[in-house]
Amino acid sequence: MSRSDIRYWNRKAELMPREELLKGQLRDLKTTVKMALKTAFYSKRLAEAGITSPEDITSLKDLTKIPFTTKDDLRSSYPYGMLAVPKEEVIRLHASSGTTGIPTVIYHTEEDIENWTELTARSMAATGVTRADVFQNMMSYGLFTGGLGLHYGAERLGALVIPAGAGNTKRQFKLMRDFQTTVVHATPSYLLHLYSKLEEEELRVSELSLKKALAGAEPYSENIRKKIENLFGIDVYNSYGLSEMNGPGVAFECVFKSGMHVWEDAFLLEVIDPHTLKPLYDGDEGELVFTTLKRSATPLLRYRTRDLSRVFPDDCICGRVHRRIERIKGRTDDMLIINGVNIFPSQIEEVIMKMPEVGTNYQIVVEKAGALDRITVKTEVGAKIFSDDTRDLNKIKEKIKNNLRASISISPVVELHEPGMLPVSEGKAVRVIDVRPRERD
Ligand code: AMP
Numbered sequence: 001m002s003r004s005d006i007r008y009w010n011r012k013a014e015l016m017p018r019e020e021l022l023k024g025q026l027r028d029l030k031t032t033v034k035m036a037l038k039t040a041f042y043s044k045r046l047a048e049a050g051i052t053s054p055e056d057i058t059s060l061k062d063l064t065k066i067p068f069t070t071k072d073d074l075r076s077s078y079p080y081g082m083l084a085v086p087k088e089e090v091i092r093l094h095a096s097s098g099t100t101g102i103p104t105v106i107y108h109t110e111e112d113i114e115n116w117t118e119l120t121a122r123s124m125a126a127t128g129v130t131r132a133d134v135f136q137n138m139m140s141y142g143l144f145t146g147g148l149g150l151h152y153g154a155e156r157l158g159a160l161v162i163p164a165g166a167g168n169t170k171r172q173f174k175l176m177r178d179f180q181t182t183v184v185h186a187t188p189s190y191l192l193h194l195y196s197k198l199e200e201e202e203l204r205v206s207e208l209s210l211k212k213a214l215a216g217a218e219p220y221s222e223n224i225r226k227k228i229e230n231l232f233g234i235d236v237y238n239s240y241g242l243s244e245m246n247g248p249g250v251a252f253e254c255v256f257k258s259g260m261h262v263w264e265d266a267f268l269l270e271v272i273d274p275h276t277l278k279p280l281y282d283g284d285e286g287e288l289v290f291t292t293l294k295r296s297a298t299p300l301l302r303y304r305t306r307d308l309s310r311v312f313p314d315d316c317i318c319g320r321v322h323r324r325i326e327r328i329k330g331r332t333d334d335m336l337i338i339n340g341v342n343i344f345p346s347q348i349e350e351v352i353m354k355m356p357e358v359g360t361n362y363q364i365v366v367e368k369a370g371a372l373d374r375i376t377v378k379t380e381v382g383a384k385i386f387s388d389d390t391r392d393l394n395k396i397k398e399k400i401k402n403n404l405r406a407s408i409s410i411s412p413v414v415e416l417h418e419p420g421m422l423p424v425s426e427g428k429a430v431r432v433i434d435v436r437p438r439e440r441d
């Protein structure tokens with residue numbers, strides 16, 4: 001990569017001096033606080049912290065006066081407790097993937113969608129995508145933000161967009177071949193899965209026109225990136241986002257692939273120690289915390305992502321003013337990401353423990369099956385049931401599977417065990433055994 005490969009989408013926003021960026025952040029933080037005070041949730045939360053007007057924020061340092069916001073706060077304000085504008089002004093909502101029961105919902109006004117679109121267009125342009133590209137979006141469309149998020153950005157760029165959605169490998173290949181797709185957007189595990197299916201489809205990489213993949217929604221290592229790049233002979237760019245901060249388009253790699261630029265004119269970034277909650281310096285690893293700067297419908301202040309990373313202290317060769325974060329190291333909580341879908345073990349527990357046939361103990365095993373994640377739910381059943389006909393056992397297995405699929409959209413392998421056969425730990429129960437390799441760079 002050389003300087004001639006650098007393409008800016010919005011030179012003013014990407015190259016402004018740092019002082020100007022910080023000035024804009026303070027102005028937009030005040031507006032965000034003003035909007036937040038209109039919500040049922042923040043008017044109370046901020047008042048408790050002594051903030052009743054945007055004038056209580058006079059510098060960016062005052063950010064630390066503002067309490068953190070968590071996923072639980074979003075859940076407890078469901079459905080409309082975090083809405084800052086009249087419902088008539090909202091044109092769309094998204095909800096976090098995998099979370100049913102009480103999802104976390106984010107609302108958008110027309111202007112919010114416009115700002116998000118600009119950010120995703122900017123992100124894609126930073127990787128070199130242009131209007132000459134054919135962009136096949138393999139992320140799921142719907143409440144999950146991955147599909148629609150980059151879809152709008154790619155259209156804004158003027159690329160030819162194929163809204164393929166997730167899954168259906170056969171069709172993905174057909175679309176790729178017929179329309180000479182040059183850029184795809186998918187989870188890294190799906191890209192590996194795709195490669196493993198090439199042979200079955202009697203297809204060779206050389207028959208494809210693929211040049212780039214934008215990969216995100218789940219953690220992956222530098223080695224996985226290289227593997228995908230080598231297998232397909234393409235460039236892979238890391239894309240980071242979360243539905244609470246719109247979705248994709250929060251942080252993106254540029255052509256130099258040396259960390260992801262956080263679009264700091266739209267998101268105020270902090271890295272905190274997840275235990276002491278104190279802000280950390282650039283270079284120190286901690287939990288990412290974001291404040292929305294450009295969103296009216298659902299302003300979020302100091303949102304704790306639970307994602308672990310650090311800020312690179314040096315500047316990127318591309319010259320963008322926006323600081324870069326390292327690829328995500330992991331999460332501070334127990335959320336599992338199964339093929340890009342977020343699942344809390346507690347959600348599985350909730351579903352299976354509702355069933356009278358299921359005993360008291362259960363275990364969740366997550367492993368790799370080829371390129372994809374496989375989840376196995378092991379449960380104990382009552383002794384009486386176990387001595388019965390195996391046909392009954394199969395029925396229970398099916399029922400567990402169906403209930404999990406219906407309520408949290410996962411299709412696990414289900415294993416039934418006799419009472420007392422699953423391990424019981426002495427301290428805290430170990431419910432999840434995640435044996436997926438954690439590749440370190
Ligand atoms: P969701 O709100 O469903 O979009 O899920 C967002 C979460 O997915 C983030 O908080 C991260 O834990 C994870 N995630 C998204 N993009 C990446 C990425 N590029 N690398 C690692 N984890 C990611």
Ligand code: ZN
Pocket residue numbers: 254255256261316317318319320
């Ligand atoms: Zn850069």
